[in-house]
Amino acid sequence: MRTVPIHFVQRLLRVADRRGLDLKPLLRKAGIPADIAEQPMARVTIEQAAVLTRGLYRITGDEMFGLGPPLPLGTVEFMALAIIHAPDLRTILTRMAHATTTVVPGAPGLCVEFGDRVTVLRVDVSQLDDPEHLGVDVLIAFVHRFIGWLIGRRIPLLSLEFPYTEPPYATDYDRIYGRAPTFDPNAGDVVTLSLDSALLDAPIVRDEDDLLDFMRHQPIAWLGTRDYGSSTADRVRKVLERGLRGDWPTPEEIAARLTVSAQHLRRLLRAEHTSITAIRAEILRDEAIASLARGDEPVDALAVRLGFSEASALRRAFRRWTGSPLSAYRTREK
Numbered sequence: 380m381r382t383v384p385i386h387f388v389q390r391l392l393r394v395a396d397r398r399g400l401d402l403k404p405l406l407r408k409a410g411i412p413a414d415i416a417e418q419p420m421a422r423v424t425i426e427q428a429a430v431l432t433r434g435l436y437r438i439t440g441d442e443m444f445g446l447g448p449p450l451p452l453g454t455v456e457f458m459a460l461a462i463i464h465a466p467d468l469r470t471i472l473t474r475m476a477h478a479t480t481t482v483v484p485g486a487p488g489l490c491v492e493f494g495d496r497v498t499v500l501r502v503d504v505s506q507l508d509d510p511e512h513l514g515v516d517v518l519i520a521f522v523h524r525f526i527g528w529l530i531g532r533r534i535p536l537l538s539l540e541f542p543y544t545e546p547p548y549a550t551d552y553d554r555i556y557g558r559a560p561t562f563d564p565n566a567g568d569v570v571t572l573s574l575d576s577a578l579l580d581a582p583i584v585r586d587e588d589d590l591l592d593f594m595r596h597q598p599i600a601w602l603g604t605r606d607y608g609s610s611t612a613d614r615v616r617k618v619l620e621r622g623l624r625g626d627w628p629t630p631e632e633i634a635a636r637l638t639v640s641a642q643h644l645r646r647l648l649r650a651e652h653t654s655i656t657a658i659r660a661e662i663l664r665d666e667a668i669a670s671l672a673r674g675d676e677p678v679d680a681l682a683v684r685l686g687f688s689e690a691s692a693l694r695r696a697f698r699r700w701t702g703s704p705l706s707a708y709r710t711r712e713k
Contacts, residue, residue, distance in 0.1 A: 380421040381665040386548045390511040405434040420702035424672045432598045446514040447507040448485030456594045469579035496513040499578045524601040528580040537573040540689035542566035611647040671708040
């Protein structure tokens with residue numbers, strides 16, 4: 380996924396507005412036109428979202444955007460350096476729980492319950508004043524990405540529950556975590572994740588140098604890294620993305636790659652509320668937005684590269700995808 384839904388940008392802007400902060404200069408720096416930020420179907424590149432996120436970190440001086448007790452810049456890196464010298468995931472989780480409850484005052488507390496088959500992580504977010512759920516979403520995405528990165532493999536979540544009412548953008552969570560979460564506003568300000576206890580003995584494969592590089596690339600790592608594509612749609616997307624380099628594979632060729640029949644593949648995708656056509660459109664949309672954000676490719680050339688007969692066909696498709704004209708994404712201050 381090369382783009383981010385506009386609701387992430389909109390929530391950043393609302394958090395800033397509540398604090399009396401003006402993010403318009405950051406929007407310009409990121410190359411996000413103000414009118415695009417107001418369009419419900421719009422999307423921005425991962426890099427653009429990262430510029431805005433880093434900017435809000437810097438302005439607030441807080442790694443939770445000032446949504447709770449102070450968490451000064453550098454706190455997460457300090458905590459990560461303190462726990463990384465561990466043999467396995469079990470030890471990492473134990474140290475994380477200790478650090479969040481005793482070493483780092485103000486950090487959302489982590490409680491871990493180790494079971495024979497299932498390990499449950501509970502994150503206390505009761506101290507956050509977070510009506511946009513932005514801090515919660517950022518925190519949980521980072522934790523999930525971070526522990527998976529430490530062991531060098533995906534961590535499938537057996538369950539994920541957020542303590543708030545299901546938001547309009549709930550379908551996006553599946554792409555972030557590899558599973559659809561449940562929502563319970565009566566869950567007591569605790570986010571609950573569960574994973575297979577068989578992963579607890581997985582060795583830590585990263586060192587301090589790796590960690591410093593990982594932190595340098597935040598928030599791109601958790602904004603842009605899909606959860607290793609566990610769904611049928613993600614597997615289809617991986618095959619289809621090769622079409623950007625040449626001929627697009629047919630449904631029969633995709634099905635063969637996934638060792639299923641074309642008919643069964645259609646049923647699987649229908650169960651996930653998508654289709655090969657819809658996934659291909661998402662790939663083209665993301666590629667078009669990325670090109671427009673770079674600003675180094677003429678529209679005619681982009682249309683040809685994406686397989687459109689002419690630029691006007693691309694313009695019509697782009698409006699369907701984003702609700703905005705292609706020209707709106709090219710109007711940027713660098």
